[in-house]
Amino acid sequence: MTDSTVKITASPHVRSADSTIRIMWSVVISLVPVVAASIYFFGPSAILVIVASVAGCLLTERLFGSNPGSLADGSAMITGLLLGLTLPPGFPLWMAFLGGGFGMAFGKIIYGGLGQNIFNPALVGRAFLQAAFPVAITTWPAKTQQWWTLQGDNFALPFMSPVVDAATSATPLGNLKFGDDPVVTPLFDLFFGTTGGSLGETSALLILLGGLYLAYRGHLNWHIPLSIFVSTFLVSGLFYALGISQFPPLFMLFSGGMMLGAFYMATDMVTSPITNKGCWLFGFGIGFLVVVIRIWGGLPEGVMYAILLMNALVPFINRATQPRLFGTSGKKKKEEASQ
Amino acid sequence: MKGLLSFKHGVHPPENKDITAGIASRRFPFPEEIILPLSQHIGTPAKALVKPGDYIERGDVIAEAAGFISSAVHATASGTVKSIELWPHPSGNMAPSIRIAVDPNSAQMRRPRTVPRWQDVKDEDLSKEIGKAGIVGLGGAAFPSHVKLNPPKDQPIDLLLINGCECEPYLTSDHRTMLERPDDVYTGIRIALKALGITRAVIGIEANKPDAIEMMRKTAPSDLDVTVQPLQVKYPQGAEKMLIKAVTGREVPSGALPSAIGALVQNVATSANVAAVFESGQPLIERIITISGRGIQKPGNWVIPFGTKLRDVIDQCGGLTDDAAEIVFGGPMMGLGQANLDVPILKATGGILVLSKDECKRQDILPCIRCGKCLEVCPIFLNPQLMGALAKAERFEELEAEANLKDCMLCGCCSYVCPSNIPLSQLFMAARIQLKRLSVS
Numbered sequence: 001m002t003d004s005t006v007k008i009t010a011s012p013h014v015r016s017a018d019s020t021i022r023i024m025w026s027v028v029i030s031l032v033p034v035v036a037a038s039i040y041f042f043g044p045s046a047i048l049v050i051v052a053s054v055a056g057c058l059l060t061e062r063l064f065g066s067n068p069g070s071l072a073d074g075s076a077m078i079t080g081l082l083l084g085l086t087l088p089p090g091f092p093l094w095m096a097f098l099g100g101g102f103g104m105a106f107g108k109i110i111y112g113g114l115g116q117n118i119f120n121p122a123l124v125g126r127a128f129l130q131a132a133f134p135v136a137i138t139t140w141p142a143k144t145q146q147w148w149t150l151q152g153d154n155f156a157l158p159f160m161s162p163v164v165d166a167a168t169s170a171t172p173l174g175n176l177k178f179g180d181d182p183v184v185t186p187l188f189d190l191f192f193g194t195t196g197g198s199l200g201e202t203s204a205l206l207i208l209l210g211g212l213y214l215a216y217r218g219h220l221n222w223h224i225p226l227s228i229f230v231s232t233f234l235v236s237g238l239f240y241a242l243g244i245s246q247f248p249p250l251f252m253l254f255s256g257g258m259m260l261g262a263f264y265m266a267t268d269m270v271t272s273p274i275t276n277k278g279c280w281l282f283g284f285g286i287g288f289l290v291v292v293i294r295i296w297g298g299l300p301e302g303v304m305y306a307i308l309l310m311n312a313l314v315p316f317i318n319r320a321t322q323p324r325l326f327g328t329s330g331k332k333k334k335e336e337a338s339q
Numbered sequence: 340m341k342g343l344l345s346f347k348h349g350v351h352p353p354e355n356k357d358i359t360a361g362i363a364s365r366r367f368p369f370p371e372e373i374i375l376p377l378s379q380h381i382g383t384p385a386k387a388l389v390k391p392g393d394y395i396e397r398g399d400v401i402a403e404a405a406g407f408i409s410s411a412v413h414a415t416a417s418g419t420v421k422s423i424e425l426w427p428h429p430s431g432n433m434a435p436s437i438r439i440a441v442d443p444n445s446a447q448m449r450r451p452r453t454v455p456r457w458q459d460v461k462d463e464d465l466s467k468e469i470g471k472a473g474i475v476g477l478g479g480a481a482f483p484s485h486v487k488l489n490p491p492k493d494q495p496i497d498l499l500l501i502n503g504c505e506c507e508p509y510l511t512s513d514h515r516t517m518l519e520r521p522d523d524v525y526t527g528i529r530i531a532l533k534a535l536g537i538t539r540a541v542i543g544i545e546a547n548k549p550d551a552i553e554m555m556r557k558t559a560p561s562d563l564d565v566t567v568q569p570l571q572v573k574y575p576q577g578a579e580k581m582l583i584k585a586v587t588g589r590e591v592p593s594g595a596l597p598s599a600i601g602a603l604v605q606n607v608a609t610s611a612n613v614a615a616v617f618e619s620g621q622p623l624i625e626r627i628i629t630i631s632g633r634g635i636q637k638p639g640n641w642v643i644p645f646g647t648k649l650r651d652v653i654d655q656c657g658g659l660t661d662d663a664a665e666i667v668f669g670g671p672m673m674g675l676g677q678a679n680l681d682v683p684i685l686k687a688t689g690g691i692l693v694l695s696k697d698e699c700k701r702q703d704i705l706p707c708i709r710c711g712k713c714l715e716v717c718p719i720f721l722n723p724q725l726m727g728a729l730a731k732a733e734r735f736e737e738l739e740a741e742a743n744l745k746d747c748m749l750c751g752c753c754s755y756v757c758p759s760n761i762p763l764s765q766l767f768m769a770a771r772i773q774l775k776r777l778s779v780s
Contacts (some may be wrong), residue, residue: 008676010676018712022758270708325595
């Protein structure tokens, strides 16, 4: 080696092995069991819906993303998977595709791409679908007889109203809220996923395992799911005890999009607070809003809007929860000096 | 390792100290030429006392302190002054330096120098003797020791902390100093205690050096009120504020010096060299330096005269390996990358690292995903994420006024953990330089 080939860089000269790309892909890997479970429960429809949503995301990122290499960071893949998992199994594929594209374009790219967005892109996509196709997104076809039969109207053509199967089933939340004969679905069914619902809503167990894996790897801030669960449990417990709501606290925790939302949506690093203290506020807010929307809202489910609303507050939470500067009692020296 | 005293946050990079920790220090051969910059310390550069053609002997003072915060420079080998000229300095600039052609026929014996017994020197005069010997802090900052040992009268010191943490990966020079010169360290502690007029000292050592802890405990004089305190292995445990926090539980107020809470920190190698001043009359002319990294053929610990050129050190250590990629003065977390093999070793150079390609891999910089890992490691509890965004946007005034840039130690923890490889501490360093220029203009 001659003098001229020596690299000159600023310190530190060593770096941790952790990388954003590795974080993103390990999130993808942790979702594999959840995707597999959705296929197990709902048949080929599940994979079709997920593929359509992922395709929408990847294509939009490729076409409009900040640079051609941005597909490799895995974030578009995560958005596609997460959006797909929030959709019902019989969802028309073109809608899933459109939702993925919308979420990517208006949830992320328009803000300047990775790291710049305010709202979780997967939830932006879902909120769009909820507004545009309210019927399709709340239609849960009854389980088909054979595993390989497609559910609902996956292949409905664009802008032709999907023909809904006569036989539909209610989700545990919808049943309890709007059913003629409300029943509380047993926890066992909720936990292992043998209930109706969106693709990834149903198996609390696998999502919990995926989330714990990510938390163990340090790729997920466990303060967020924990604070959401604590808050949901306490707030819904209070209302349940007062006789105001018909939702038992544990049912609240394991039904609907709670698990997926708490472990995968709310913990999106870009759209969650930066300090642990902030994450607790954020999680408490989500839990509270979920309970309020589920009890008094016009929809059976509230996780999506709860997270989106709290996403909007993140800049304020960040400002309010700046760390205390070493050697001071506050976040700024100025305050110290004026004392 | 848990349960030991420490500070909050910080990182734990691979230690890589086993490369050289077990290698006893050896005397480095005198090179043909010595380059002694007038600025080897924080403060005003020293004023040269020699002129080209002068024959000087090893240990002679060749430049005197110029101002309150300044330090003398001594000849580290006998020979003839060639010139005083601008020479590449490890800081990356050119700096006025004294070039000495080392006398090949000299036995390199020091000129006998009469120094009073330290026990006989008045407390307040001790620091003068230490100043005359050109002692500076050897932990890396190179702050003149005689200034440090003369704290403001309104901020009395009551605790002397001896820093044996050596929290930078790879470096083992403090480790070897404790193993090889424990008595000198203790004598240095006695002298510092006398200079400060206090009695209590604590030696903080990271728990990854059990043999050094054992050695310091074994050799502790029974008449001295000194505790050897093992500390959790965590970077930057050896930073003054972090060491004080770990040992005393107290935080040095933002913007203040450790003396504000009655503490004074001195590196173990500084202590050992203070002892040498009074024991043998030797000023600060050499020290133990670790040569390590997987890019050097023969790593080791050497007692090297200051002013020896990087080139000579690399040659002595068998040369570079094929995959050598980066040469660093200091540790891998805060050390300075070197571009020129002619730069001399300075008083505060505790180590020279030659890192291989694998050791200093660089990955592409990705956008910040606000993961918050930088906040979780910052030992000063700053918000490096926000600071990085402000620095990138060149909002320097805000960075200083709102984001407390001045409190940043540039320890590099944030850059180390950033999964998007954003060079945060580099941005902060650049921002400081820009702010300085703004305030000048």
